[in-house]
Amino acid sequence: MTPTEPAIEVKALRKQYGALTAVEDISFDVAAGECVALLGPNGAGKTTTTEILEGYRQPDAGIVRVLGVDPWRAPRAWKARIGIVLQSDRDLGDLTVGEAIGHFARYYPDPLPVGEAIEAVGLTDKARSRNDRLSGGQRRRLDVALGIIGRPEVLFLDEPTTGFDPEARREFWSLIESLRDRGTTILLTTHYLEEAEHLADRVAVIARGRLLACASPADLGGRHDGQAEVGWLDGGRARSEWTERPTELVAALAERLGGEIPRLTIRRPSLEDTYLELIRGAETTDLDATPHEDAALAADRPQP
Amino acid sequence: MITIWRLGLARTGVELRQFFRDRESVVFNFTLPVLLLVIFGSVFGGQELGTSGVTFAQYFAAGMIASGIVYTSFQNLAIALPLEREDGTLKRLQGTPMPRASYFIGKIGMVLITYLAQVTILITVGTLFYGIEPPSSPERWWTFTWVSLLGLTSCTLLGIAFAAVPRSGRGASAIVTPVVLVLQFTSGVFFFFADLPRWMQDFASVFPLRWLTQAMRSVFLPDSAQALEVGATWQLGTAAMVLLVWTVIGFILATRFFRWSSRKE
Incomplete structure (x- = not known):
């Protein structure tokens, strides 16, 4: 060697x-x-x-x-x-x-x-x-x-x-x-x-x-460059949005809400999100794929 | 070459340590044979066989010593190897630089030493209580030595080969023990061989145990007992031939069927 x-x-x-x-x-x-x-x-x-x-x-x-x-x-x-x-x-x-x-x-x-x-x-x-x-x-x-x-x-x-x-x-x-x-x-x-x-x-x-x-x-899975989830409080209601341009969204929000955005969070997909996404992708591309057993997990995933 | 033997001896040490710490193997190989000797010797012991002057207790003691060869080699290995395949022993060893020959040297060393220990106990108990004598002449010691070695060699190889039969480690003793028991019943251990039906004698004559028991009787019984044998001789030449043939068969089967990993993989 x-x-x-x-x-x-x-x-x-x-x-x-x-x-x-x-x-x-x-x-x-x-x-x-x-x-x-x-x-x-x-x-x-x-x-x-x-x-x-x-x-x-x-x-x-x-x-x-x-x-x-x-x-x-x-x-x-x-x-x-x-x-x-x-x-x-x-x-x-x-x-x-x-x-x-x-x-x-x-x-x-x-x-x-x-x-x-x-x-x-x-x-x-x-x-x-x-x-x-x-x-x-x-x-x-x-x-x-x-x-x-x-x-x-x-x-x-x-x-x-x-x-x-x-x-x-x-x-x-x-x-x-x-x-x-x-x-x-x-x-x-x-x-x-x-x-x-x-x-x-x-x-x-x-x-x-x-x-x-x-x-x-x-x-x-390119998870640090791809979509991010921006979350905030809008009129007492929790809101969140997946976006490829989180900075832009935050700037727009700051302008609309006039300064500090209440309860602002920006979250990149976790390793788990990305992993589950990859696994789910592998299962659905197969014709004989069995449906995903855990629908609850699937619901909590970023939408592509 | 030196490494193979050095590690083979190290394996023998580890095998023995594990053997004597495992209650089941000690019961199987030491307590059970002695218990059988005591029970059969006490129940049927006094009966004289014909007019030979030989009691069944003496006859049976020689048979149990011959059985000891089968217990410590064939039975022991055919039960232990499937367990080792199942519990990861073999797989772990395969992943190390240990030469494979060392593993078998270790097994052979363990078989030899447990046999010597067992046969010493059986001879002692047989001599003290059941009227047998330790080999009384150099010729008898010589017969004892070659019968033991040839018996252990053939039965060790056959045990390694037979280890391919049980599907699981746990089921191994349930498959192996009856095989040994049937041979003991038909080969002149539990019953007087000359009294058995002819077909049963013929069946047993195919396998090593019948010849081992007969040869051990030639070692431990007086010459007058020779008249009790089917051909009225010890037939040591035939015994040697049969054991040699089984050694060859055992070698072929062992090299052909021994597996380091389990079937389902």
Whole structure:
């Protein structure tokens, strides 16, 4: 891998399970040191894409390179350079935290010191606890410790915080941030938008096996340049309007209402608005699309 | 190569630790065989088989030692592997630089050590209470050694292959245990083999356990007991042949059918 080469490279990736196309023509890159989040509803193809990148599945078409290597044919030395945190495992229950991490450290040529890995994930107090007695959040921390024990250059995290309470999620985020700050390339799948917004340099939205958008959380779907919602109080009544020229509208309002506009708000579409818009777009362009189940969400969306 | 063995031994250590901390596996592999030995030995123990001077308790103890080979290798692996496929063990290992051979070395090491522990307990209990003797000559020790090794090798491979059969980890013991039980009933463990119907003897003769029990009787029973066998000899040559053939079959099936991931994926 030359320094200019991306850590992860995906070109025209396709994966079929029988008649079901799980991934259709997905392309994206992840630069070295970057954190990219794959966002999408359940069954969108996130896990299939990730598992192809991890070397668990063979793609049907397209080119995939992680650290310059085809994961499906990757040698053992390549596996020493990546770290994998899969979805909800229940293995290793009969070992303690320290034993499990200590054992997995032996697989790698240059592992983190075991104590350091345990401390990094905040399990020092639990080092002698049996893994089957850990809480869900602690168990996930163990999975991350096993994922980072080999000092990976690329770390895959598949829905790492599913089932966390908000506090545990915050703590987990700072753990991932510290890895990111150390230069680890991270590919994260999640369906928590705030998680993607918080951790990722860029967000790739996947639905029905297709990549709908890939941009920084701020720019996704052009949301900071497109429409904005201006809200104000007019004669005691709350009013709001979507406009592509909010400044103009505010100036006009200021003139009409003579100075201060009561309860003025200007809101750009949130990441969630944009995301839902993208997903809805993907569903309606498909002929066999099922109608959106949540009409209440659809009603609360900017009108295009 | 060194890495493969070093990590294989590390795997053995972890496998053993997990094995002995898991109540079910300890009950299956240690408590149950001893319990069976005590119950059968106490109920039918005094009955003499023919005029051989051999009691059923002695006969049964040899059969249980042979069963120990099947328990610790075939039964143990055919139940553990589907569970490991299901709970993420295999998938996690696949994502690490661990050589795959090390995983199997770890399993083989665990099988060997649990077998040695189990057979020691069975020989001790059998010697103290049920009239068997530890191998009394170098020849008998030699037979004990090769029968154990060949039996463990074939049954380990067959266990790895059979692990492809259960659809779920939880259902594995429900499928594997009856297979072992049927073989025990038909192979001269729970019943006196020469008394079984001919078709049952023929059925059992296809599989390793019948030959393991007969070979273990040659190790632990007096020579006079040889007259109790169907051909009135120990048939050690045939036993070795059958076990070798099953080793080859087991190797082919294991390499053909062992999967690191589950069917539904």
